[in-house]
Amino acid sequence: MTTFGIDLIHQAAARIRGKIVTTPLLSSPQLDELAGCRLLVKAENLQRTGSFKIRGALNKILSLTDAERARGIVAFSSGNHGQAVAAAAKQAGCRATIVLPATAPKIKIDNCRWWGADVVTYDPDTQDREDVGMKFVHEQGMTLVHPFDDHLVMAGQGTAGLELAEQAKEQGHTIDTLVLNCSGGGLSSGVVTAVNNASPGVQVFLVEPEGGEKMARSLASGQPERNPMGTHTLLDALSGPNAGAKPLEVLSQYPVTCLSASNQQALHAMAVAFRLLKIVVEPGGAASLAAVLNNPDHFRGKTVAIVCSGGNVDAAVFSRALSAR
Amino acid sequence: MTTFGIDLIHQAAARIRGKIVTTPLLSSPQLDELAGCRLLVKAENLQRTGSFKIRGALNKILSLTDAERARGIVAFSSGNHGQAVAAAAKQAGCRATIVLPATAPKIKIDNCRWWGADVVTYDPDTQDREDVGMKFVHEQGMTLVHPFDDHLVMAGQGTAGLELAEQAKEQGHTIDTLVLNCSGGGLSSGVVTAVNNASPGVQVFLVEPEGGEKMARSLASGQPERNPMGTHTLLDALSGPNAGAKPLEVLSQYPVTCLSASNQQALHAMAVAFRLLKIVVEPGGAASLAAVLNNPDHFRGKTVAIVCSGGNVDAAVFSRALSAR
CATH class of the missing domain: 3.40.50.1100 (Rossmann fold)
Incomplete structure (x- = not known):
């Protein structure tokens, strides 16, 4: 069995170079004030096909x-x-x-x-x-092509973390906290590996849909857990049925804190991203922003990096987010 | 009187370096299909304060x-x-x-x-x-600090054109057409100067709000014209009362074609940018996209660069754009 690590992510970066968008790392002083921390937002909603995938x-x-x-x-x-x-x-x-x-x-x-x-x-x-x-x-x-339980897929997603770490450094920031949307764990396992390599000891938070905290339960039990069938959430991008064994193995190596985001919190975060960042984020893509805004005690005064992981949202849901403010 | 040119823009770029966002140059194969051309979108709505200004x-x-x-x-x-x-x-x-x-x-x-x-x-x-x-x-x-009729302001706006030309080159594109939102002419005079320096002979289109075509009339008469007082448009960012003398002097040096965009066309373009680019664009910022989508004969098969110049739009107007599809 191959070992997952930073080398696989560097290889992935070389393989996909020029074929993907180097998405911007956005920030806003008004958003920082609202969140009570310095917030760096990797805008993977601007990626080809509208997500990091x-x-x-x-x-x-x-x-x-x-x-x-x-x-x-x-x-x-x-x-x-x-x-x-x-x-x-x-x-x-x-x-x-x-x-x-x-x-x-x-x-x-x-x-x-x-x-x-x-x-x-x-x-x-x-x-x-x-x-x-x-x-x-x-x-x-x-x-x-598994959505998450494959080292090559995890390594590809990790390239977002390589870019994030490099862009934060260029902008003069030292990331001390990383907050990631999590479903099967493909994005989070890759990005944590990349960012922890650049900023050893970075504090890691994972965010799941309220009522669908399969990775939190997996990290607690030590084995990949499933959500009960029939679990519905507006955060459809994070609604896959099970956590991945390979991502779990990687994430288990870090002291991870798990949070959740409700539908309403995600809609509010979408409206904040609309107003202050001028980007279109889907409910699942806004989970980490929602968690930062709704759990300020964890993040006060920190330099916090998040990934807005996708922007594929129907107009009706987006309008609902804007009217929910 | 100083002469306006590429040197002033290079000086501006050096002066503001690190203090502004290098905004991404976005594209989408689906948008290209819809527009019938290769469309490169400089996302200045992601700039600090939500516009190129x-x-x-x-x-x-x-x-x-x-x-x-x-x-x-x-x-x-x-x-x-x-x-x-x-x-x-x-x-x-x-x-x-x-x-x-x-x-x-x-x-x-x-x-x-x-x-x-x-x-x-x-x-x-x-x-x-x-x-x-x-x-x-x-x-x-x-x-x-004049919004447009000042060489230093025009040069600052022109730095968006420097970036645009460089990013297009990095992505392997040769820009042959440039379509710019125009009000007083600060953005367009600067960006045309920068892009024409990188791609001599680039074809230039300016887009104004329907009913408020002050720059088109200025280019025709050879002197800065005003819109009649009381002219209203949803494209408020392009609703200033008069064209600038200094921008007009620059723009007069190029063979410019003037187009206009209606409220409805701008709202439709905002919905397209939402769906295919995942960005929030205000009505005036979407004028050039609207013009490309509504005048396909001018652009068919070309490599067209546009600037989505701002994203400061109220939620109610944005929801209206999404429901207008």
Whole structure:
């Protein structure tokens, strides 16, 4: 078994260089005042396909052999990963099949199709997405691009952390706290590894949807836990059913504090990002901002880095966020 | 009289370096398909204070003598310039008085005050903002930071064009068309000078609010023209009463095509930027995107650079844009 670490992330950065956006690290004095800390916001909503997911998908697909790519790839996803895999596959010139919950926002389904992928939907209340996806692996010899439980995917997501650490340094900041949205753990395991390498001892917070704290329970139990089937949240990008074993193994090496964000807190954070950062963030992408704004005692006076991980949100939900202020 | 040119813009870039955001140059394959051209979007809505205006304001204020700065500065503005001057003055440690129309969006008035500036309002239907502002110059010895009719301000705005040209080159693009929002002409005169220096012969389009085409008429007549008092538009950032003499002198050197954007077209462009770029753009900031989307024959197959010049928009107007789709 390969060991996950900073070397894999550096390799990923070299592999995907020039194929992704170096997203900006934003800040706002008004936001700092509101949050009571110095807040550095990595705007991965501005990434290709509207979320960080293209980083891991590209790193995985570009690591395949030509023969593997010729057989095609398959991905299951609450939406952002599917769209990213579809785009990455198109770029690499291979066929992609995306397995999506029938409840995914329409924008996410449409976007997968726009990139030329085949879309297959399933019922998240009664079917397991991994089972649906694995059928294509077993029957058609496709390669699964897992949304998080794969070192190459985790390493790709970690490149956001490399950029974040470098940009913070260029701007003259020393990050002492890192707050990350967490679902399966792909983003958080990669970014924690990269940022801790640049700023050893950085304090780590993970944020999950209220009522869907599968990683918090996994870190407590020492094994990957699942959310009960039928758990619904507006933070759909963080609504995957289970925590990843490989991400859990990485995250377990750090003293991590777990927080959660409610639907209402995420909507409020979206409105704050609209007003003070001028960016469009989806509910799941705003979880870390919501956690910082709603748990000020953890962050007062600190230099806090967060990742706004996605911006794929329907107009109706965004308008709801703006009117909820 | 000094001559305006690329040297002034390079000096401005050196003067304000590290004090502003290098905003990203964004693009989207889906947006390219919609527009029928390769579209490069300089996201100045992500700039400090939510618009490009801080570039010119900082360049002007940092060029003053200590004695001038001690007497304070004054600015009149439809909003974005005022906020930028307030922030730049705070950074330079000097007093600022901002003269705003009573009709400016509340967010713009609040933001000037947040930066510690004094705000004075006037009635745009009956009073001339320049007269109100000049009272402070004559009675209190303050320095006017003009929103556009000043070579130092124009040079500061031009730094956005330097960045744009460099980022396009890094991304492997050759800009052949430049489409810029225009009111007094500060942004457009600076950016045209910078981009034409990097890409000689670039084709230039200016976009004004429908019914308020003061620069188009100025270019036709050869002298700075005014909009009639009482002209209202949702594109408030482009609603200043007159074109600038100094910007006009610069813009007259280029073969410029003038277009206009309606309220409805701007709202639609804001919704497109929301959906495909994940950025918050105000109506006036979306004029160039609106013009590209609504005049496809001018741009088909070209590599087109635009500047989304601001993102200071009330939630109600933004929600209106999202529901107008």
